[in-house]
Amino acid sequence: MEAGIVGLPNVGKSTLFNALTKAGALAANYPFATIEPNVGVVPIPDPRLEEIRRHIESQKIIPAALRLVDIAGIVRGASKGEGLGNKFLSHIREVDAIVQVVRCFEKAPGGEEITHVDGTVDPVRDLETINAELVLADLQTVENSIGKAERAAKSGSREDIARYEVLKKLLPVLSDGRLAGTVRFDDPEQIKAMKGLGMISAKKVLYVANVSDDDVNGRGPLAMKVREWVKAHGGDPEFDVVPVCAKIESELAELSDEDRLEMLQSLGMKEPALNALARAAYHLLGVQSFYTAGPKEIRAWTVPVGATAPQAAGVIHTDFERGFIRAEIYSVEDLKELGTEKAIKDAGRLRVEGKGYTMQDGDVCHFLFNV
Numbered sequence: 223m224e225a226g227i228v229g230l231p232n233v234g235k236s237t238l239f240n241a242l243t244k245a246g247a248l249a250a251n252y253p254f255a256t257i258e259p260n261v262g263v264v265p266i267p268d269p270r271l272e273e274i275r276r277h278i279e280s281q282k283i284i285p286a287a288l289r290l291v292d293i294a295g296i297v298r299g300a301s302k303g304e305g306l307g308n309k310f311l312s313h314i315r316e317v318d319a320i321v322q323v324v325r326c327f328e329k330a331p332g333g334e335e336i337t338h339v340d341g342t343v344d345p346v347r348d349l350e351t352i353n354a355e356l357v358l359a360d361l362q363t364v365e366n367s368i369g370k371a372e373r374a375a376k377s378g379s380r381e382d383i384a385r386y387e388v389l390k391k392l393l394p395v396l397s398d399g400r401l402a403g404t405v406r407f408d409d410p411e412q413i414k415a416m417k418g419l420g421m422i423s424a425k426k427v428l429y430v431a432n433v434s435d436d437d438v439n440g441r442g443p444l445a446m447k448v449r450e451w452v453k454a455h456g457g458d459p460e461f462d463v464v465p466v467c468a469k470i471e472s473e474l475a476e477l478s479d480e481d482r483l484e485m486l487q488s489l490g491m492k493e494p495a496l497n498a499l500a501r502a503a504y505h506l507l508g509v510q511s512f513y514t515a516g517p518k519e520i521r522a523w524t525v526p527v528g529a530t531a532p533q534a535a536g537v538i539h540t541d542f543e544r545g546f547i548r549a550e551i552y553s554v555e556d557l558k559e560l561g562t563e564k565a566i567k568d569a570g571r572l573r574v575e576g577k578g579y580t581m582q583d584g585d586v587c588h589f590l591f592n593v
Contacts, residue, residue: 229323384411440465510583545593
């Protein structure tokens with residue numbers, strides 16, 4: 223799983239990335255500070271791992287993880303090569319989802335003046351700017367491809383015909399300034415062709431409202447503008463918008479557990495906002511966790527919602543999927559209630575599932591295979 227962090231310069235994007243990945247010094251306060259994307263791995267906070275370890279002794283815990291790519295600030299005109307232009311847009315094409323950071327503070331914590339690239343702080347304008355650049359980049363791709371696709375479609379190949387039909391549907395939508403993700407396809411070949419095009423403006427987006435330290439819950443006027451904009455564009459402002467004070471989070475990331483708890487309590491926060499962000503990004507990608515547990519490690523694994531038991535086994539090792547026989551499965555709740563795997567089995571709660579089983583979030587699995 224990989225998400226790209228995007229935003230205009232000086233919105234706190236790299237501060238957020240560094241806090242998430244504990245990557246060290248913050249980026250310089252000027253546009254294009256990050257010339258190549260930085261990649262970090264963020265563990266997904268998951269209290270179920272500790273719950274499993276309370277009942278099963280193990281040497282270590284390995285949480286699920288999200289790869290984050292810090293993509294340098296996009297500016298108006300990026301799709302036409304302004305700033306470092308399409309170099310950054312090409313990085314966005316490679317990620318599974320977008321985390322868009324929007325500035326929702328006038329001054330940084332401590333009163334530091336941070337100049338906005340457009341001179342004033344306006345989160346709605348920033349959202350529209352980023353979306354416009356993503357749409358324009360996709361439009362450029364479609365315009366450059368449609369002529370060749372039309373010629374290829376004359377060959378009669380189903381794949382080539384589908385690709386041309388998709389491009390034809392996308393062209394007027396993008397030309398009108400609308401996102402590629404607003405176009406719906408029912409034909410399986412066209413759905414496949416759409417995925418192959420890698421349209422940036424069709425990717426799922428999580429919006430991060432980078433708020434001031436006196437608005438950690440994101441209920442101030444600037445953050446509320448982001449929520450209202452997301453709602454107006456078909457999103458859910460309570461799930462698709464995560465308020466984060468990137469400066470506070472970068473400080474929390476450097477503290478010991480005890481000091482972190484004390485700082486959170488003083489701010490009236492139950493947990494670091496980055497925990498909520500990591501979980502929201504995880505669910506945005508349409509994935510869920512299952513677990514394996516033994517004396518060496520307790521580990522969370524990631525599968526798409528709807529994955530089968532053999533596909534889940536294949537995440538651990540391709541041989542497991544190829545030689546899949548069956549899976550023995552129970553839930554974390556079963557373990558919490560009954561205490562041991564033996565008690566779960568004795569109570570008839572250990573399920574034996576075959577190749578057609580659809581994985582559920584929170585399954586604890588033992589896979590049996592033969593190759």
